[in-house]
Amino acid sequence: MRLLLIRHGQTPSNVKRLLDTAEPGAALTPLGQDQADALPDALAAEKIDALYASTLLRTQLTIAPLAARTGLEVHVRDGIRELSAGDLELRGDDEAVETYMTTVFAWVSGDTALRMPGGEDGAEALRRFDAVVEEAAATGAETVAMVSHGAAIRMWSGVRAENIDVHYAPARELRNTGVVILSGAPGEGWRVLHWEGRAVGPDDSGIEASGPAGEAVDGIQGIQGIQGIQGGGGVNGGVEG
Template structure:
C-alpha cells in the first residue's frame, strides 16, 4: 500500500504569508484552483483507491478534483489538520515565524514536549496524526495493498509526520525541506511501519 501525503494548493493565507491553522481556514486562490486541477491530472494514471483530506477548506478544495477524476467523493478525516499555532495565528511578522521555526526544530530533534505559545505540543500533533494514519492503514492495507491512498493535508504536519512515521526520513530533511503547494511525500507500508519513497519527486 502506498500513501501519498499531499500539501494543499495555494490558499489566500499562503499569499499573505500568514500562519493560518484554525479551521475551516481560507479557501484556495485562483492559482490554487489551477494547481488542484493540475494535481488531478498528475495522479490520473495512478491506482488511487481513496481520497482523504483534512477538514480545512483549502485541503477539501484541493482534494475535490482528484476525487472527481476517479469518480469518488473526498472523505474528510480527523487528526491530519495543520499544527495549531495558538497565539501565533494569522501572524506574518518575523518574530512569529522565528518562534514557529524554533519549535518545529525542537520537534524534529525529538523534544516533543515544547509547545507553541497557546498552541499544540509536538506530542499532541504526533498522537493525532499517527492515529489517523494507522486508521487509514487498517482500513485499506488488506483490500488495497496494490493501490494508492491520497491524503491531502498541510505542509508543517506532513513534514513532521513523515519523520515520525518513516524509517528513513532524517530530522534534517523534515526540518529544512519545505513542501510546495500540491507537493507529494510518497510513503509505502512495510512490515514495521512506513518507508518514504520520495519527497516532492526526489528519492529518499
C-alpha cells in the same frame, strides 16, 4: 500501504505569509485552484483506493477534482489538519514564524513535549495524525491519498520515516500541491520513497537548501517528477499552512 501526502493548493494566507491554521481557514487563490485541477493528471499513474482531507477548507477544495476523477468519497478528518499555531494564529512577522517553525522542528528532533505557545505539543500532533493513517491502513487500501498541510506533512514524515534523518524534512520546503510518497504500515514503520519527485534512498541525510517560495510555473510534472504547479510556497522558506 502506499501513502501519498499532498499539500493543499495556494491560499491568500500563503501569499500574505500568514500562519493560518484554525478552522475553516482560507480558500484557494486562482492559482491554487489551477493546482487542484492539475492533481488528477499528475497522479494519473497512481491507483488510488481512498481519499482523505483535513477539516480545513483548502484541503477539501484541493482534493475535489481528484475525487471527481476517481469517483471516491473524501473522508474528512481533523487529525490531518495543520499544526496549530495557537497564540501565533494569523501572524506573519518574523518572530512568530521563527517560533512556529523552531517548535515544529524541535518535535522532529524528538522534543515532542515542547508546546506551541497557546497550542498543542508534538505528542498530541503526532497522535492525531497517526490515528488517521491507522484508520486508512485498517481499510485495506493499497494506495491512499491524503491532502493535508505543509508543516504537518513535514513534521509527521520527519518523525515517522526511518530512512530520513532529523535534518531532512526541515531542510526541504513542501510547495503547494507538492507530494511526499511513503511506503509502510502502522506498527511496522515507514520509508519515504519520493519527496516532491526526488527519489529518497536508504538513510538519506543529504541536506540541500529549500528553493524560494512563491514561484509560479506553467506546467505540472508527472508523478515521477512530482510536483506540481508550483507557487505560493511557505513563509520564510518554511511555514506552509
